[in-house]
Amino acid sequence: MTPLRVLSVASEVFPLVKTGGLADVTGALPGALEAEGVAVRTLIPGYPAVTGAIEGARPVHHVSDLFGGPARLLEARAAGLDLLVLDAPHLYARPGSPYHEPEGRDWPDNALRFAALAMVAADIGGGAIDGYLPDVVHAHDWQAGLAPAYLHYRGGVRPGEHPGGARPGTVMTVHNLAFPGKLPAGLLARLGLPPSAYAIDGVEFYGTISLLKAGLQFADRITTVSPTYAVEILTVEAGMGFDGLLRARADVLSGILNGIDTNIWNPATDTRIAARYDRATLANRAVNKAALQARMGLAADPDAPLFAVVSRLTWQKGMDLLLACLPALLALGGQLALLGSGDAPIEAGFQAQAAAAPARVGCIIGYDEALAHGMQAGADALLVPSRFEPCGLTQMCALRYGAVPVVARVGGLADTVIDANPAAMAAGVATGVQFAPATAEMLEMALRRTVALYREPAAWRALQANGMASDVSWRGPARSYAALYRDLVGART
Numbered sequence: 345m346t347p348l349r350v351l352s353v354a355s356e357v358f359p360l361v362k363t364g365g366l367a368d369v370t371g372a373l374p375g376a377l378e379a380e381g382v383a384v385r386t387l388i389p390g391y392p393a394v395t396g397a398i399e400g401a402r403p404v405h406h407v408s409d410l411f412g413g414p415a416r417l418l419e420a421r422a423a424g425l426d427l428l429v430l431d432a433p434h435l436y437a438r439p440g441s442p443y444h445e446p447e448g449r450d451w452p453d454n455a456l457r458f459a460a461l462a463m464v465a466a467d468i469g470g471g472a473i474d475g476y477l478p479d480v481v482h483a484h485d486w487q488a489g490l491a492p493a494y495l496h497y498r499g500g501v502r503p504g505e506h507p508g509g510a511r512p513g514t515v516m517t518v519h520n521l522a523f524p525g526k527l528p529a530g531l532l533a534r535l536g537l538p539p540s541a542y543a544i545d546g547v548e549f550y551g552t553i554s555l556l557k558a559g560l561q562f563a564d565r566i567t568t569v570s571p572t573y574a575v576e577i578l579t580v581e582a583g584m585g586f587d588g589l590l591r592a593r594a595d596v597l598s599g600i601l602n603g604i605d606t607n608i609w610n611p612a613t614d615t616r617i618a619a620r621y622d623r624a625t626l627a628n629r630a631v632n633k634a635a636l637q638a639r640m641g642l643a644a645d646p647d648a649p650l651f652a653v654v655s656r657l658t659w660q661k662g663m664d665l666l667l668a669c670l671p672a673l674l675a676l677g678g679q680l681a682l683l684g685s686g687d688a689p690i691e692a693g694f695q696a697q698a699a700a701a702p703a704r705v706g707c708i709i710g711y712d713e714a715l716a717h718g719m720q721a722g723a724d725a726l727l728v729p730s731r732f733e734p735c736g737l738t739q740m741c742a743l744r745y746g747a748v749p750v751v752a753r754v755g756g757l758a759d760t761v762i763d764a765n766p767a768a769m770a771a772g773v774a775t776g777v778q779f780a781p782a783t784a785e786m787l788e789m790a791l792r793r794t795v796a797l798y799r800e801p802a803a804w805r806a807l808q809a810n811g812m813a814s815d816v817s818w819r820g821p822a823r824s825y826a827a828l829y830r831d832l833v834g835a836r837t
């Protein structure tokens with residue numbers, strides 16, 4: 345069987361450029377899809393971190409003027425991925441974050457930077473690269489959202505090239521509806537869209553243009569990253585203004601749960617942790633707990649329930665709720681180890697708590713991939729009190745590492761953790777603690793339940809063992825994506 349060809353279009357891909365879970369997904373899914381007979385090439389902007397990582401790259405396409413400067417497309421293989429790197433120095437050769445200036449302001453030309461990515465995706469979908477035509481163009485999040493729109497408006501490009509269809513099939517995956525990618529309406533012509541596109545059934549979004557809406561409106565299929573989030577976003581409460589459109593397109597919307605890279609996240613082989621272990625050698629976790637306490641400046645207390653957070657510090661993640669519950673956590677005899685960065689008041693709040701009780705609260709503001717592994721390996725429990733969570737990856741890492749996840753029952757958190765209620769405990773399937781709604785009161789109750797379970801060693805070990813046995817790999821999800829692509833291509837032939 346000839347492999348199905350998929351062009352994945354994204355602004356981040358692990359390990360080259362990452363600000364969140366999006367990169368983990370776009371970095372790991374191609375490898376898992378290979379086993380399903382799907383060949384993925386990933387189109388990514390040529391940020392310095394990307395162009396610096398590709399050797400022996402081969403130019404396969406040139407654009408003389410891509411929104412104000414020349415651009416080339418470089419074909420390269422790096423980090424196990426088949427990449428198409430959009431080398432456009434006037435748009436991407438900038439230091440730091442992919443999205444904002446070193447001082448924190450969004451780059452003023454972000455609209456054009458990501459329209460350029462989508463436009464070149466549409467070029468590739470139209471046959472711009474000799475000998476390569478994707479069957480499906482798969483756009484991830486707002487940065488790639490215009491790709492389905494460009495392909496829609498361009499229509500047939502190379503007649504006869506595409507089996508039965510004038511253009512490749514298009515899939516839009518929503519990783520987070522909270523980022524609409526909004527631009528001023530006046531940019532429509534500059535983006536190369538027809539005047540008719542500025543309409544409710546086009547890219548118009550409450551008086552602006554939304555790149556995400558472009559994808560949601562024009563993609564043949566819409567997916568999001570968990571089945572529960574796929575249902576939640578049909579409601580006004582979670583729909584972020586897109587719920588009407590999503591309800592209208594519910595017949596092409598589905599939720600496919602993320603996985604994690606189980607080679608990178610494997611406590612039996614992880615060289616970033618103090619002591620390796622598996623289900624049979626769980627006792628080795630004590631070494632990792634001691635190492636984490638030392639790293640965080642916490643008291644070396646093997647019996648204190650050690651809670652960890654690895655997260656963006658934002659309202660979405662419910663970090664203000666946790667701040668409100670910290671006195672209760674400490675009164676329960678717990679310790680907190682936090683790694684993250686985000687909103688300044690939340691960062692300051694945790695820093696103040698750490699300064700007030702350094703033996704019980706440790707906080708590192710920043711981003712540290714290696715330490716994230718150490719936290720999963722050393723913590724007793726991982727806290728994810730999100731108000732909404734499209735999927736969430738850290739709770740899956742926690743399951744794999746025997747850190748018991750304590751999560752709000754929303755989105756992908758609801759789909760990946762089995763609450764330790766009496767029925768689940770009796771059936772021997774519980775893997776963590778869930779609470780709802782996401783309020784400080786309910787979080788505090790969840791902390792109490794968690795510490796009570798922790799004080800019952802047999803119950804706690806069962807939670808850890810069940811979690812470590814759950815399948816958090818990409819195998820199942822990759823099968824679902826492959827089926828979706830095949831169904832889409834089949835529907836178009």
Ligand code: ADP
Nearest residue numbers: 364365655683684710711712713716736737738
């Ligand atoms: P989101 O993408 O919404 O931030 P996810 O749970 O999907 O949340 O993915 C977050 C990813 O980023 C995970 O791989 C997590 O381990 C990682 N991560 C988040 N914050 C940090 C941090 N401060 N240091 C290291 N890794 C982090």
Ligand code: GLC
Nearest residue numbers: 365366519569733734735736
């Ligand atoms: C987004 C979501 C997160 C999800 C990730 C990867 O960042 O906030 O829940 O896990 O994308 O899909």
